[in-house]
Amino acid sequence: MESVKFLGPSLGLSAILFTLGVAGVLLRRNAIVLFMCIELMLNAVNLTFVALAQVHGVAGWLMVFFVMTVAAAEAAVGLAIILALFRHRQSVDLANVNLLQG
């Protein structure tokens, strides 16, 4: 029993952080802050993987590596898109991005 620590509190903490990330995505209109909230959600998922790796083995750690790689790639491409958006609209407010809204 000693080898598995803080399983319940870790899962609860990751649920809190994920909830905060979802609330941030729904609340904010700034595209950059929205990306930060997505990173917050990915971090919450990573915490779940690390907590459950204590019982399920090292594969959980490897999933964290893959999630970190995808997050870094996503941040690079997303911020490039935001830069291109800012060049066209002079703003990163998502309310101004309505070209596909019909």
Next chain:
Amino acid sequence: MMESFVFYLFGAAAVLGGAMCILQRSPVASALWLMSTMFSLAAIYVLLGAEVIGAFQVLVYVGAVLVLFLFVVMLLNLGQRSDDLRGPSGIAAALVIAGLLAIELTVLWRYTPRRLAAEVTQAGVTDVAAAFPAGQMMQRAAAHNVVQSIAEPMFRTYLVPFEITSVLLLAALVGAVVLAKRRI
């Protein structure tokens, strides 16, 4: 006792950082609060026995991703804006969805390894070590040699995802350059 005090301290710091990240008006302040969340999470990873992940958290997330965020925020020279929050309908939707998600807390917080073992094996087995031999093996391997215990599954079992990751990074690199450059 000491360990659980440190866990709850860093857990509270992580939650505070996340909450301030979504509530601050200035994007720079948001990024700095998110940075404190990520440092706290790195400390929690170390407490959970994953020192390698904690180090990578600091190097990759704080050292690379958040610095990139700060670069872009300062490049765009965004000021504080009063209408950054969505309208009342957006706030209501956020509160409802966040509330629904928060309900799962009450379930997850009381999860114990013993209960997980009993649920997975479905035979009333409550011995964690018998239900999850992989976890015990990892504990021993990690105490012995962390690099070997990570590298072996990474380059044997998960070789194909690893290679796909490298292709993904290359694609992201080229894509970011193409998107951000004015004329190719």
